[in-house]
Amino acid sequence: MTISEILRRYPETLPVFERHHLDCYDCQLADFEQLEHGATVHKIDVESLLCELNCNIKK
Template sequence: MKITKDMAILEVLKEYPEARDVFVKHNLGCSDCLGANSEKIKDVAQSHDIDLDELVSDLNDLVD
Protein backbone atom coordinates (compact mmCIF):
# COMPACT_ATOMS: atom_id res chain seq x y z
CA MET A 1 0.00 0.00 0.00
CA LYS A 2 1.40 3.36 -0.99
CA ILE A 3 1.13 6.15 1.57
CA THR A 4 -0.56 9.28 0.26
CA LYS A 5 -0.94 12.81 1.58
CA ASP A 6 -4.67 12.23 2.04
CA MET A 7 -4.28 9.38 4.51
CA ALA A 8 -4.97 9.90 8.21
CA ILE A 9 -1.96 9.67 10.50
CA LEU A 10 -3.56 6.88 12.53
CA GLU A 11 -4.32 4.90 9.38
CA VAL A 12 -0.62 4.97 8.47
CA LEU A 13 0.50 4.09 12.00
CA LYS A 14 -1.90 1.13 12.21
CA GLU A 15 -0.60 -0.31 8.96
CA TYR A 16 3.05 0.64 9.52
CA PRO A 17 3.90 1.16 13.22
CA GLU A 18 7.51 1.85 12.22
CA ALA A 19 6.29 5.02 10.46
CA ARG A 20 6.37 6.65 13.89
CA ASP A 21 10.14 7.04 13.41
CA VAL A 22 9.58 9.02 10.20
CA PHE A 23 7.08 11.32 11.88
CA VAL A 24 9.52 11.88 14.75
CA LYS A 25 12.31 12.60 12.25
CA HIS A 26 10.12 15.41 10.91
CA ASN A 27 9.48 16.70 14.46
CA LEU A 28 5.95 15.35 14.61
CA GLY A 29 4.81 13.53 17.73
CA CYS A 30 1.80 12.29 15.81
CA SER A 31 1.41 8.96 17.52
CA ASP A 32 0.78 10.73 20.82
CA CYS A 33 -1.47 13.46 19.42
CA LEU A 34 -5.24 13.29 19.70
CA GLY A 35 -5.50 14.63 16.16
CA ALA A 36 -3.80 11.50 14.81
CA ASN A 37 -7.20 9.82 14.64
CA SER A 38 -8.56 12.16 12.03
CA GLU A 39 -5.87 14.52 10.73
CA LYS A 40 -4.52 13.84 7.29
CA ILE A 41 -0.82 13.91 6.53
CA LYS A 42 -1.25 16.97 4.30
CA ASP A 43 -3.00 18.91 7.07
CA VAL A 44 -0.38 18.08 9.68
CA ALA A 45 2.45 19.00 7.32
CA GLN A 46 0.81 22.32 6.53
CA SER A 47 0.05 23.20 10.14
CA HIS A 48 3.61 22.37 11.21
CA ASP A 49 5.28 23.98 8.18
CA ILE A 50 6.81 20.68 7.02
CA ASP A 51 7.66 19.82 3.42
CA LEU A 52 4.76 17.54 2.46
CA ASP A 53 6.49 15.89 -0.48
CA GLU A 54 9.56 15.05 1.59
CA LEU A 55 7.45 13.62 4.41
CA VAL A 56 5.39 11.41 2.09
CA SER A 57 8.54 10.32 0.25
CA ASP A 58 10.25 9.35 3.52
CA LEU A 59 7.17 7.41 4.62
CA ASN A 60 7.05 5.50 1.34
CA ASP A 61 10.79 4.81 1.45
CA LEU A 62 10.22 3.19 4.82
CA VAL A 63 7.48 0.85 3.62
CA ASP A 64 9.02 -0.09 0.26
Protein backbone atom coordinates in the same frame (compact mmCIF):
# COMPACT_ATOMS: atom_id res chain seq x y z
CA MET B 1 -5.06 8.95 5.04
CA THR B 2 -4.98 9.95 8.70
CA ILE B 3 -1.81 9.82 10.74
CA SER B 4 -3.31 7.05 12.89
CA GLU B 5 -4.16 4.96 9.82
CA ILE B 6 -0.62 5.26 8.52
CA LEU B 7 0.86 4.21 11.85
CA ARG B 8 -1.55 1.30 12.27
CA ARG B 9 -0.85 -0.06 8.80
CA TYR B 10 2.83 0.81 8.75
CA PRO B 11 4.24 1.03 12.28
CA GLU B 12 7.74 1.17 10.81
CA THR B 13 7.00 4.80 9.83
CA LEU B 14 7.09 6.01 13.44
CA PRO B 15 10.78 7.04 13.26
CA VAL B 16 9.98 9.23 10.24
CA PHE B 17 7.30 11.08 12.20
CA GLU B 18 9.67 11.44 15.15
CA ARG B 19 12.51 12.72 12.94
CA HIS B 20 10.23 15.49 11.68
CA HIS B 21 9.00 16.27 15.20
CA LEU B 22 5.49 15.24 14.22
CA ASP B 23 4.31 13.95 17.55
CA CYS B 24 0.72 14.04 16.30
CA TYR B 25 0.66 10.26 16.65
CA ASP B 26 0.60 10.77 20.40
CA CYS B 27 -2.39 13.12 20.45
CA GLN B 28 -6.11 12.59 19.99
CA LEU B 29 -6.13 14.43 16.67
CA ALA B 30 -4.17 11.65 14.98
CA ASP B 31 -7.42 9.75 14.44
CA PHE B 32 -8.86 12.67 12.48
CA GLU B 33 -5.90 14.59 11.10
CA GLN B 34 -4.90 13.91 7.53
CA LEU B 35 -1.17 13.64 6.87
CA GLU B 36 -1.18 16.69 4.61
CA HIS B 37 -2.81 18.86 7.26
CA GLY B 38 -0.38 17.75 9.96
CA ALA B 39 2.60 18.43 7.73
CA THR B 40 1.28 21.84 6.73
CA VAL B 41 0.62 22.87 10.32
CA HIS B 42 4.18 21.91 11.26
CA LYS B 43 5.61 23.57 8.12
CA ILE B 44 6.95 20.32 6.67
CA ASP B 45 7.12 19.76 2.93
CA VAL B 46 4.40 17.20 2.22
CA GLU B 47 6.09 15.71 -0.84
CA SER B 48 9.36 15.15 1.01
CA LEU B 49 7.54 13.61 3.95
CA LEU B 50 5.58 11.27 1.66
CA CYS B 51 8.76 10.23 -0.11
CA GLU B 52 10.48 9.46 3.18
CA LEU B 53 7.46 7.55 4.51
CA ASN B 54 7.21 5.49 1.32
CA CYS B 55 10.92 4.70 1.37
CA ASN B 56 10.64 3.58 4.97
CA ILE B 57 7.69 1.32 4.13
CA LYS B 58 9.56 -0.34 1.25
CA LYS B 59 12.45 -1.35 3.52
